[in-house]
Structures are given as structure tokens and as C-alpha cells.
Amino acid sequence: MFRTIVVGYDTPERSADTSALAKALRDPDDGTLLLASAVSSQPLAVGGITFPEDLDVIRETTEALLAEARDALSGPDRVQIRAIPAESPARMLTELAEAEHADLVVVGASRCRERGRPLPGTTAEPVLHDAPCAVAVAPPGYTGGDIRRIGVAYDGSPDADTALSAAGSLARDLNTALTVYCLDESAAPAVGERLRRTSSGAVGTATRRFRPETQILHGVPADEIAGRAYGVLDLLFVHRALLGSNVSGALVRAAGCPVIVS
Numbered sequence: 373m374f375r376t377i378v379v380g381y382d383t384p385e386r387s388a389d390t391s392a393l394a395k396a397l398r399d400p401d402d403g404t405l406l407l408a409s410a411v412s413s414q415p416l417a418v419g420g421i422t423f424p425e426d427l428d429v430i431r432e433t434t435e436a437l438l439a440e441a442r443d444a445l446s447g448p449d450r451v452q453i454r455a456i457p458a459e460s461p462a463r464m465l466t467e468l469a470e471a472e473h474a475d476l477v478v479v480g481a482s483r484c485r486e487r488g489r490p491l492p493g494t495t496a497e498p499v500l501h502d503a504p505c506a507v508a509v510a511p512p513g514y515t516g517g518d519i520r521r522i523g524v525a526y527d528g529s530p531d532a533d534t535a536l537s538a539a540g541s542l543a544r545d546l547n548t549a550l551t552v553y554c555l556d557e558s559a560a561p562a563v564g565e566r567l568r569r570t571s572s573g574a575v576g577t578a579t580r581r582f583r584p585e586t587q588i589l590h591g592v593p594a595d596e597i598a599g600r601a602y603g604v605l606d607l608l609f610v611h612r613a614l615l616g617s618n619v620s621g622a623l624v625r626a627a628g629c630p631v632i633v634s
Contacts, residue, residue: 373399373545374476374506378469380461380495381409381438386480392516393508393630394478395445397542407441408454408468409434410461431455462495462502470504476632478508481624496624500612506538506634509624520548523601524609525593525623527555531611535634539609540584550584553600555593594622602628609634 379394381387394405411431438453445451458464469477479496500507524539526532543550589596601608608631610623624631
């Protein structure tokens with residue numbers, strides 16, 4: 373489980389999913405949530421007319437919303453709120469995670485803009501690239517619940533070993549099932565078997581006697597994983613290096629469950 377989690381927050385309606393995911397992933401004994409919202413001083417444009425906004429009023433309103441969200445969570449004494457002046461929500465979350473030595477940032481999946489301002493969901497992509505720790509993306513409408521099956525995309529790289537270790541440790545903590553999706557784009561059986569042996573060894577090292585299910589996938593990785601994950605997994609791990617091949621970005625959009633990019 374995660375001990376220090378930074379949570380991107382906007383409004384009660386749009387941040388219920390991120391709060392629910394952070395709650396599900398927080399260490400039940402000593403985990404702390406930092407509900408954070410960027411306070412922008414940019415003028416508000418409505419109907420072609422620009423209205424200046426009072427930063428102090430915005431901050432007070434934001435802090436009141438954050439306090440309501442904090443009080444609605446279980447264990448509110450382990451929830452802190454931060455209304456931080458910033459023009460870039462993504463940079464604010466990244467810098468806060470670094471300053472607090474967070475081990476997870478939670479953001480929402482991409483949404484459209486409202487009132488001309490970016491919502492936390494639109495910060496997901498830069499946070500995925502720049503955060504100093506793992507990033508969890510909550511799909512729209514996520515309400516939480518038990519995590520019964522975890523999946524992890526595995527391609528045999530050192531970054532994949534790290535993601536696999538994190539997924540295996542969480543599966544062990546939650547006493548839940550783990551499926552390893554071995555990405556074999558070569559379609560060569562020998563490569564698939566090597567990935568299977570490597571993934572089993574990596575999980576065994578991290579979780580001792582833990583034995584995951586292993587599936588060898590051929591074809592387009594994002595399509596293959598999303599097709600098997602949708603409606604089955606409660607949480608999916610991918611490693612950040614896959615961003616370069618657009619695999620993790622596609623999975624965030626199509627997996628149908630929260631995705632952790634480590």
C-alpha cells in the first residue's frame with residue numbers, strides 16, 4: 373500500500389473518483405492523503421468579457437471545498453489539504469509530490485475544459501511524464517471498492533521489473549490475484565517463454581512464494597491488454613517507459629479500470 377499520496381482535486385463532482393482511488397490505495401495503518409488544488413489568478417472570460425478574480429476569495433473557496441472533501445473521507449485526521457497558487461496544476465502536483473517525498477500521485481482521466489480552465493484530468497499526461505513517483509489515473513465515475521484482481525504489463529525490461537515488483541507487493545498486501553501480461557510483439561514462442569520465466573522470477577523475488585497468473589500476448593500490446601483487462605481487472609500497472617510507445621496512454625483511456633504508471 374502507499375503511505376504518502378498526493379491527490380489532484382478540483383470540485384466535489386469531478387474529484388470523487390480520485391478521492392475514491394486514493395482511499396483504496398492508502399496504507400490503512402499510516403497512509404496520508406494530501407488533497408491538493410491549484411489556485412489560479414488568471415482572469416475569467418465569459419461571453420467575450422474578462423472579469424478579474426480575487427485570489428484570496430478563490431483560495432478561501434478552494435480551501436472550504438478541500439475541507440469538505442477531507443471530512444467526507446475515512447480517517448480525516450490522516451488527510452491534509454493544500455490550496456496552492458499555481459498556473460499549472462500539473463507542475464503544482466509534481467512539485468508537491470517531490471517536496472513531500474510522496475510515493476504516489478492520483479489524478480483523474482482526461483476531461484474537457486470548464487470555464488476556460490484546465491481540470492485535474494487534463495493534467496494527467498504531463499504528470500505521468502514528470503512526477504517523481506508512481507502516478508495513478510482514476511477513470512471517470514470510479515467509486516472505489518475492493519481490489520480483487522491486479523494486472524501488470526511486462527516486457528522484460530528493468531522498468532518492467534520495477535512495475536512488476538510494485539504490483540506483486542500490492543497484491544500480496546491485499547491478498548488478491550495478480551495477472552502478468554507478457555508483451556511479446558515478436559510472436560516467437562521462445563521469447564514468450566523467456567518473458568514468462570523472467571516475470572515469474574521477478575515476482576518471486578519481490579513477494580517470495582507469490583505465484584501470479586501469466587498470459588503471453590501477441591499483437592498490439594495496448595489492444596491486447598485492454599481487451600483482457602476491461603471488466604476483469606480492478607487495477608493495472610504499467611511502467612513509464614511504455615509512454616514512448618503510447619502503450620500506457622492508450623491503456624489509461626481503454627483499460628476500464630484505474631491504471632498506475634510507475
